[in-house]
Amino acid sequence: MAKLTLDDLRKLRDEKKKAMSQRNAEGKRAEVIIGMGTCGIAAGAKTVFDAFLDEMQKADITDVTIKQTGCMGLCFSEPTVEVHCKDMPTVVYGNVDDQTARRIVREHLEGKSLVSDHIFDKPSTDIIKGAGK
Amino acid sequence: MAYKNYILVCAGTACESNKGKALYEALEKEIKAAGIDAEAQLVKTGCFGFCEQGPIVKILPDESFYVKVGPKDAREIVHEHLVKGRTVDRLLYKEDKREGDPRSSDISFYRKQLRIVLRNCAVINPEIIDEYIARDGYAALEKALFDMTPDSVVQEILDSGLRGRGGAGFPTGRKWMFTKNTPADQKYIVCNADEGDPGAYMDRSVLEGDPHSVLEAMAIAGYTVGATKGFIYIRAEYPLAIERLNLAMKQAREYGLLGDNILGTDFSFDIEIRLGAGAFVCGEETALLASIEGNRGMPVPRPPFPAIKGLWGKPTVINNVETYANIPVIILKGSGWFNSIGTGTSKGTKVFALTGKISNSGLIEVPMGTTLREIIYDIGGGIPNGKKFKAAQTGGPSGGCITAEFLDTPIDYETLQEIGSMMGSGGMIVMDEDDCMVDVTKFYLEFTVDESCGKCAPCRIGGRTCYNILDRISKGQGEPEDLQKLKDLGHAMRKASLCGLGQTAPNPFMSTMKYFEEEYRAHIEDKKCPAGKCKDLLSYTIDEEKCIGCTACARKCPVSCISGEVKKLHVIDQSKCIKCGQCVTACKFDAVKKG
Numbered sequence: 001m002a003k004l005t006l007d008d009l010r011k012l013r014d015e016k017k018k019a020m021s022q023r024n025a026e027g028k029r030a031e032v033i034i035g036m037g038t039c040g041i042a043a044g045a046k047t048v049f050d051a052f053l054d055e056m057q058k059a060d061i062t063d064v065t066i067k068q069t070g071c072m073g074l075c076f077s078e079p080t081v082e083v084h085c086k087d088m089p090t091v092v093y094g095n096v097d098d099q100t101a102r103r104i105v106r107e108h109l110e111g112k113s114l115v116s117d118h119i120f121d122k123p124s125t126d127i128i129k130g131a132g133k
Numbered sequence: 134m135a136y137k138n139y140i141l142v143c144a145g146t147a148c149e150s151n152k153g154k155a156l157y158e159a160l161e162k163e164i165k166a167a168g169i170d171a172e173a174q175l176v177k178t179g180c181f182g183f184c185e186q187g188p189i190v191k192i193l194p195d196e197s198f199y200v201k202v203g204p205k206d207a208r209e210i211v212h213e214h215l216v217k218g219r220t221v222d223r224l225l226y227k228e229d230k231r232e233g234d235p236r237s238s239d240i241s242f243y244r245k246q247l248r249i250v251l252r253n254c255a256v257i258n259p260e261i262i263d264e265y266i267a268r269d270g271y272a273a274l275e276k277a278l279f280d281m282t283p284d285s286v287v288q289e290i291l292d293s294g295l296r297g298r299g300g301a302g303f304p305t306g307r308k309w310m311f312t313k314n315t316p317a318d319q320k321y322i323v324c325n326a327d328e329g330d331p332g333a334y335m336d337r338s339v340l341e342g343d344p345h346s347v348l349e350a351m352a353i354a355g356y357t358v359g360a361t362k363g364f365i366y367i368r369a370e371y372p373l374a375i376e377r378l379n380l381a382m383k384q385a386r387e388y389g390l391l392g393d394n395i396l397g398t399d400f401s402f403d404i405e406i407r408l409g410a411g412a413f414v415c416g417e418e419t420a421l422l423a424s425i426e427g428n429r430g431m432p433v434p435r436p437p438f439p440a441i442k443g444l445w446g447k448p449t450v451i452n453n454v455e456t457y458a459n460i461p462v463i464i465l466k467g468s469g470w471f472n473s474i475g476t477g478t479s480k481g482t483k484v485f486a487l488t489g490k491i492s493n494s495g496l497i498e499v500p501m502g503t504t505l506r507e508i509i510y511d512i513g514g515g516i517p518n519g520k521k522f523k524a525a526q527t528g529g530p531s532g533g534c535i536t537a538e539f540l541d542t543p544i545d546y547e548t549l550q551e552i553g554s555m556m557g558s559g560g561m562i563v564m565d566e567d568d569c570m571v572d573v574t575k576f577y578l579e580f581t582v583d584e585s586c587g588k589c590a591p592c593r594i595g596g597r598t599c600y601n602i603l604d605r606i607s608k609g610q611g612e613p614e615d616l617q618k619l620k621d622l623g624h625a626m627r628k629a630s631l632c633g634l635g636q637t638a639p640n641p642f643m644s645t646m647k648y649f650e651e652e653y654r655a656h657i658e659d660k661k662c663p664a665g666k667c668k669d670l671l672s673y674t675i676d677e678e679k680c681i682g683c684t685a686c687a688r689k690c691p692v693s694c695i696s697g698e699v700k701k702l703h704v705i706d707q708s709k710c711i712k713c714g715q716c717v718t719a720c721k722f723d724a725v726k727k728g
Contacts, residue, residue, distance in 0.1 A: 003389025005397045006279065009271060016267030023139045023176075023193050023256075036218035053135050065194040068137065068218035 021062035022053075030064040030085040030109060035078060037071025043078035044097060051101035052081075056109075064109055077120055083108055094120030136174040138215050139193040140164075143255065145180030145341055146334075146373050148188040152204055156188055159207035164215070173215050179254040179342015182496035183242055186226060191255070196236035199224040245511050247474070248498045249482050250298075250335075250458040254342030259377050262384040265345040271390055273461035277353045278398050281464075283313055286357040290460070292468035294480035299325055299416075299453030300528065300557040301633070302479070302546040305460075308450055311440035312358040315448040320360035322351050322402075323425070323444065323451040326367035326374070327409045327416040330529025331580060333560030335484040336454035338496050340367070340374035343458065344381035348391065348404060350460035354450050355402040363404040364444070366421050368411050378406060413530075413584035417632045418451050420586070431586045432632035453558070455484055475501035479545035483556065489526075489563040492517050502543040505535055509563060520565035524648070528557025530577040530584075531637030533644025534570070553644040555637070569666030570649040571656055574641045575603045581638040592635025595626040599642065608669040611657035616646060665727050668712045672728065675703050675716075679724035686716035686725060 004012065032052060036045050045068075052066050074080050077094030083104065084090050091114055093104060103115050142148075142157050157177060164170050181189045186200035190210065197220050199210065206224060213219045228241060237243065248254075257264035265271070277286050291306030312320060324347060328336040340347065351363045367375060382404055385391040393401040407425050414420045415430040422444050424430040443449025459481060463471045475481050479501040485508065488494045492514030499508060505525055509515065516522050524534040533554035535542075542548050546556050564573065582596040599622050602615050623639030630636045646653055655661050662670040675686070675695075682700040687693075694710050697703030705716070705725075717725045 003387075003392075006275065009266070009275060009388075009390075009396065012263065013266050013269070013272065016263045019135060020264065020267045022135055022137075034218075036216075038217070049137055053137065057135060066137070067195050070217055070219040 018057070018060075018062060022066065028063050028065045030083065032064060032066045032104075032109075033082040033084075034066065034068050035070070035072050035074070035080040035082075036068040037075075037078075039071055039075035040078045040080065045079040047098050048079045048081065048096050048101045051098040052105060055102045055105040059105055059110055061105070061109060074120060080120065085109065085112075088112065088114075092120045093118045136172060138173040138195075139176055140173060140210070140215070141176045141178045141191040141193065141255065143179075143181050143187060143189045144177040145184075145187075145338055146371075147180065147184040149373065151188050153188040155204040156190070156202055156207060159204040160190075160211065163207045163211035167211050167216055169211075169215055173211075176258050177260065178257065179259050180251075180338040180496055181255040182246075182251065182338070182498075183226075183493065184495040185493045186495075189255075190224075191237055195220070196238060198226045198237040198240060200226040242493050242495070242497075242512055242514070245503070245507055246498050247482050247500050249462055249474075250339060250455050250484050251342070251496070251498045252462065253346065254338060257343070259342050259344055260380055262345060262381065262388060265343070269465060270345055270461075271349055273464035274349050274352050274356075274390065275396065276464055277356055278396060278400060283357045283359070286353065286464070287313060289464060289468045293463045293471040294468075294475070294478075295456065295459055295463060295471065296479065296546065297453060298455035298459070298483065298558070300531070300555065302556060305452060305456055308440050308452070309354060309357055311438070312360075312448040312450045315441050317448050319362070319445075319447050320358055321444040321447055321449040322354045322358070322360045322363040322404075323422070323439075323449055324351055324363070324365040324457055325416065325418065325421055325451055325453045326365055326371075327421060328368065328371075328454070328558060329411070329413040329416050329584075330531075330558050330560040331577075332488045332562050333486045333529060333558050335486055335496060335559050337371050337374050339454050339458050339484075340371070341377055344374075344378045345385065346461055347378075347454055347457045348381055348385055350457035351404060352391065352395065352402045353460055353464060354452070354457075356400050358448070358450055360450070361401050361403070363402065364407050364425055365404060366407045366409055366415070366425055369408040370411055375406065375408070382406075412586075413580070414586045414632070414634050417634055420632065422449065422451070429586075431588050432634075434631060455559070476543060476545045478547050483544070483559060485527075485559045485561045487513050487561050487563065489561075490516050490520065490565040490568070491563040501545045504541050504543055506540040508544075508561070509540070513563070516563065516565050520567065523564045523566050523568055524570070524645075526554075526562040526564065526573065526577075526641075527560065528555035528637075528640070529560045530581045531555060531633065531640055532557045532560075533640045534564075534648060536648045553640075553647055555640070567664055567666070569607075569662050569664035570645040570652050571603065571607050571662070572664075572666045574645050575600070575607055577641040578603060578638065581634060585634060585638075589629070589631040589635060591626045591629040592631070592638060595622050595630075596635065596638050598622060599626075599639065603642065606653065606656045607662075607667045609656065609660040609667075611653075613657060615657060616650070616653060619643075619646065671712050672707060673705055673710060673712065673714070673716060674726050674728070675705060676724045676726055677702055679722050681722055681724075683721070685719045685721065689715045689719040691715065 079096045081093045081096045190199040190202045287310050295305045296302040409415050412430050415424045417432045420430040420432040439449045482498050484498045524536050578600045582600050585592045587593045623643045626639050687695040694706040
């Protein structure tokens, strides 16, 4: 490794900070919990996990933690993803695939609006389009 | 692709000596075998501080805190937690009074702590410089070099109120100012890592867990006072810390953060390691400098202070490891922030090594002004086996005891001194009702007598004489005038000894005689040891009523001094008894009495 200049050092720091952001437990505003039981993995939870990591990196989001959990008992709608976001209702999304994961990052985490068509556990009927029909 | 899980494994000396290395290797193997090495990153970290429960494994981002983990648990952690996302409940740390599985940040041991010095310990891999850099590492050096003048750095340290963490508590900024203002062709920066107090290991943990923080601070000090050369004086008994320091220095040199023209500026600074042979007196700064110069480690009178005339007669900044570890944070976050933590005269935090009769022994960092009660009961989890707290010894062999009446005194440099102890480097040994103060004091004095360099008479002869008196007292041969003799000798040693070692050597007995005079008197006048520790004052007898003649004690006795037949009363021959106490443990009927 060559000797660093001031700019090199700053660039390296930013890069490594991003890479280590998942390891930092402090200062997180939201939590994404992915069901990784056998049912979840069989339904594609690993791809979903990768999609979350990838999309968050692209969107430059470092204050959200992605965790995995076991089976929630909603095996028929796996992969399931639970999102806890400050100042927003806690939501469970069902049948999440790569694309939906990316939408959750952009719409829910960034845009602060729920991805209504994938919500499994309704937080409240009045905020889900088409609920109660 | 970023990793999904991080497995932090403690690689401090305490955990490594408890199969931590085998555990790391087992985890590594299992992760590979499970085919998830691209998803889970194994991170070797510095000390978590919770040594009582080690080896420790922490999984992020879940914050699951696994304790007492062995190599055989690796498979379950990998397959259950990492692959399936199910926490391994049986390994989770559980607190008595609380339900559920606490996240690591909820554990009482950590909640009252404020980790500034230990900010990176158990967070980063100390063997990878990039991880330190990601945690704002070398940003303080950057700020000092590009945005600050030496004068403004000194001002910042002065304003922060930082005082030496090696024990004496001299304002760090003033040391730096003296050296900066003394013109010389060469100046030096020295790091005192000659940690020698019994039971103290905070410097070792910082060097093992976050070596770069010390290197960065020394470089900042070099820039500030105009020095180009630094020395770390570390005891050879710390092989892991030395290894990590060497690796850290190598990496810093490759990045150009040490060496010539740091970050392209005209500031050059490099560091060398000097190994100490474990002489306690070499922790005293003038003796330490003599040792670096290649001379016998003996103190010389001050002034002149090293800040003016130190290593090879040149102005030298000498600070302790923990003091240096504070510097980068102060530079980055500002003196105002640092100044807001702590008490009126003592700012920031202090790291303590909690040992002795305490449930959670380990390494903790608390704001100055935290009370002993909070440290012992909230963080330390109290005294095990329902015993009563008797005293806490701080300041090592130079310190004294804090008794129960001072449990609620906020701890800082001044208050500790007022109650007859001292901050010292941060060893804190907790004692319960079973500890004999005469015995403990004898242990400390034996240590200082042994470690005295012998140069000055008050320390060499005074220390030995005091030890002989204490030894006599503990053997039941004490005389009423012994207490006064100890006091007189203690005062003389304090006044006339050449360096801190001799001046503070009387502290343990001066402090315990003040607070536990009754106990001393019991040894001298009644020839009794109330705590039942001093062997010569003890005798074991068998209770006629309770003994059923099971022969258990006689079979255990290593010197065969218990006689008696089956189902008949047993008797201990006092002339042969060596007072090992094995009969007490062997007896299931509580028939053997100690007294």
